[in-house]
Amino acid sequence: MKVSEVANHIVQTANSDELKSLQTLKTxxxxxxxxxxxxxxxxxxxxxxQKAFLLSRTWQKFxxxxTWKITVKA
Known part of the structure; x- marks a missing residue:
């Protein structure tokens, strides 16, 4: 697959919210x-x-x- 075909395929398969950003980037x-x-x-x-966000959420839940365990013990 040629690079130009890959570039066109990226733009064609983009979501509507991504399309403007991708067209600007291509320009x-x-x-x-x-x-x-x-x-x-x-x-x-x-x-x-995404991995950093998941890790952050895991630490937040932990x-x-x-905190809940400390509160119950007290």
Whole structure:
């Protein structure tokens, strides 16, 4: 699959809320290769952010459970 086909496929399969951002990014990037690389980098960052959010929520739940246990003991 050619890079230009991949770039067009990304834009075609985008959600309506992502479409404007992707079209802007495609306009800013000077080539299809740069556009595809930027999208892949964004996807990697998005996965990291999701993992960080889940970890944060887990620690938050752990803190709430610990606080509840301390309250019950007192």
């Amino acid at each position: 800013v990037c000077n080539s299809d290769t740069a556009f595809v690389a930027a999208v892949k980098k964004y996807q990697a960052y998005q996965k990291l952010l 803190g709430q459970a610990r």
